Amino acid sequence: MSTNTELIRASYAAFRRGDIDAATALFDPGIEWTHPDGMEDYGLGGTKKGIDEVRAFMARARTVFSELRQEPREFLESGDRVVVIGVHHMRGARSGVTGTVRFVHTWRLADGRATHFEDHHDTYDVRRIVDAGDAAHGDGADSPGRIVQTGLAFWQAKTLHTAVELRLFTELAAAGPLDAGQLRTRLGLHGRGLRDFLDGLVSMGLLEREDGRYHNLPGPDAFLDEAKPDGFIGGLLEVASQQWWQPWSRLGEALRTGERQNNVHGGEDPFTALYSDPERARRFQRAMTGGSTGSIAALIDRLPWSEHRTVADVGCSEGALLSRVLRAHEHLTGIGFDLPVVEPLFGETVAEAGLGDRLSFQAGDFFADPLPQADLIVFGHVLHDWDLETKRMLLRKAYEALPDGGRVVVYEALIDDGRRHNTFALMMSLHMLVESSGGFDYTGADCRGWMAEAGFRNCYVQHLAGPESMIVGIK
Ligand SMILES: C[S@@+](CC[C@H](N)C(=O)[O-])C[C@H]1O[C@@H](n2cnc3c(N)ncnc32)[C@H](O)[C@@H]1O
Numbered sequence: 448m449s450t451n452t453e454l455i456r457a458s459y460a461a462f463r464r465g466d467i468d469a470a471t472a473l474f475d476p477g478i479e480w481t482h483p484d485g486m487e488d489y490g491l492g493g494t495k496k497g498i499d500e501v502r503a504f505m506a507r508a509r510t511v512f513s514e515l516r517q518e519p520r521e522f523l524e525s526g527d528r529v530v531v532i533g534v535h536h537m538r539g540a541r542s543g544v545t546g547t548v549r550f551v552h553t554w555r556l557a558d559g560r561a562t563h564f565e566d567h568h569d570t571y572d573v574r575r576i577v578d579a580g581d582a583a584h585g586d587g588a589d590s591p592g593r594i595v596q597t598g599l600a601f602w603q604a605k606t607l608h609t610a611v612e613l614r615l616f617t618e619l620a621a622a623g624p625l626d627a628g629q630l631r632t633r634l635g636l637h638g639r640g641l642r643d644f645l646d647g648l649v650s651m652g653l654l655e656r657e658d659g660r661y662h663n664l665p666g667p668d669a670f671l672d673e674a675k676p677d678g679f680i681g682g683l684l685e686v687a688s689q690q691w692w693q694p695w696s697r698l699g700e701a702l703r704t705g706e707r708q709n710n711v712h713g714g715e716d717p718f719t720a721l722y723s724d725p726e727r728a729r730r731f732q733r734a735m736t737g738g739s740t741g742s743i744a745a746l747i748d749r750l751p752w753s754e755h756r757t758v759a760d761v762g763c764s765e766g767a768l769l770s771r772v773l774r775a776h777e778h779l780t781g782i783g784f785d786l787p788v789v790e791p792l793f794g795e796t797v798a799e800a801g802l803g804d805r806l807s808f809q810a811g812d813f814f815a816d817p818l819p820q821a822d823l824i825v826f827g828h829v830l831h832d833w834d835l836e837t838k839r840m841l842l843r844k845a846y847e848a849l850p851d852g853g854r855v856v857v858y859e860a861l862i863d864d865g866r867r868h869n870t871f872a873l874m875m876s877l878h879m880l881v882e883s884s885g886g887f888d889y890t891g892a893d894c895r896g897w898m899a900e901a902g903f904r905n906c907y908v909q910h911l912a913g914p915e916s917m918i919v920g921i922k
Pocket residue numbers: 718735736739761762763764765784785786789811812813814826827828829832
């Protein structure tokens with residue numbers, strides 16, 4: 448018969464694989480599941496009773512942390528108790544910040560079932576991860592460690608970019624687990640620095656190592672394996688590494704001159720540069736789609752689609768939003784509007800979605816052409832690419848194209864009205880500085896103002912997912 452330690456060890460291993468059923472198989476139906484009271488601010492404190500409450504706790508945890516993984520390091524058994532000392536690897540869902548927090552877990556078992564579990568950890572450490580955007584303006588910013596970490600954050604970014612460019616996650620998905628020697632051969636590497644590279648990824652919660660062999664964690668396996676094109680977001684990281692890295696290194700020049708810094712490609716606008724390499728464009732658009740998955744799901748739930756019959760997505764790229772919305776709401780027809788060069792990409796998505804003539808493509812240039820006639824018009828990650836005059840012009844054109852009662856929906860990373868919390872959106876706006884001629888991100892209040900100027904009424908802002916929100920107006 449298994450010892451209590453073996454049972455608990457197997458439960459951690461099942462959690463790490465994402466197999467919640469196996470992980471909770473050991474739990475007594477009336478298990479008492481306790482976390483520090485300080486976690487109650489996130490809905491995760493105090494004692495839960497019974498497996499249903501534990502599962503609800505886990506679902507809640509997945510909204511607070513986009514990644515949460517336990518690394519048990521020591522197991523101590525005494526009588527009916529098992530004490531586990533280890534480390535939580537976490538990434539704050541809102542902040543996107545990763546970090547580790549030490550824990551002590553106490554388990555009590557009876558007849559091979561866990562009847563009590565308590566997690567002891569320093570909730571201050573958790574706050575620094577979950578609320579990192581806020582901490583940057585609070586006492587966290589006083590710490591030299593935090594300043595140094597922020598200053599050198601590009602080390603982590605380049606480590607991840609390089610892992611994608613070397614196809615590490617794809618190789619591990621196909622052939623893992625592999626040890627460092629096997630990876631050296633398969634990826635064609637020298638060997639010097641390789642263990643630091645791999646273990647650095649482990650420390651960031653992007654890779655797992657067991658008994659000296661590396662394998663993918665569920666998140667990177669779903670999103671960084673090229674063989675899973677529906678989830679793959681590595682294309683975005685490749686573009687970040689190959690196309691955005693240099694302009695960002697000239698941020699100071701951009702701030703001094705107001706000029707974009709990507710003229711290395713001969714001065715053409717970013718979309719011309721992107722579309723000059725069709726395969727890169729395809730991977731980039733897939734990646735944009737992958738990054739928008741959460742927002743698209745929220746849009747499907749949160750807009751009153753039953754009040755509409757036709758939806759136009761302006762700057763639709765490959766048409767992921769439309770195909771998902773139309774599959775979820777069968778009464779709708781959709782029009783994707785984008786530059787002619789995008790049509791083949793859009794065609795692929797439509798063919799895959801099997802929506803027949805409910806979904807069509809209208810090639811056009813929103814500077815020169817009117818927008819498609821529809822009773823709901825969406826702009827997803829479009830307005831921030833352009834200067835204020837273009838933003839206003841696009842909203843005016845949407846107003847002209849909509850019937851009375853029609854809706855305009857703008858969605859992207861939105862700077863909070865106080866301009867102090869949504870770091871991702873503020874960085875996105877700097878990205879527009881270095882990448883575009885006049886683009887910038889904005890707050891919900893800004894956009895509601897522009898919508899009102901164009902004639903829209905009842906304008907409101909609603910959060911979608913992660914750093915993204917939508918602004919809705921009615922004609
Ligand atoms: C950043 S992408 C956003 C794509 C998509 N809506 C999403 O959220 O993933 C901007 C889109 O605007 C399109 N676009 C750029 N200039 C355009 C123009 N002049 N007329 C129409 N579409 C344009 C691009 O081709 C691209 O698909």
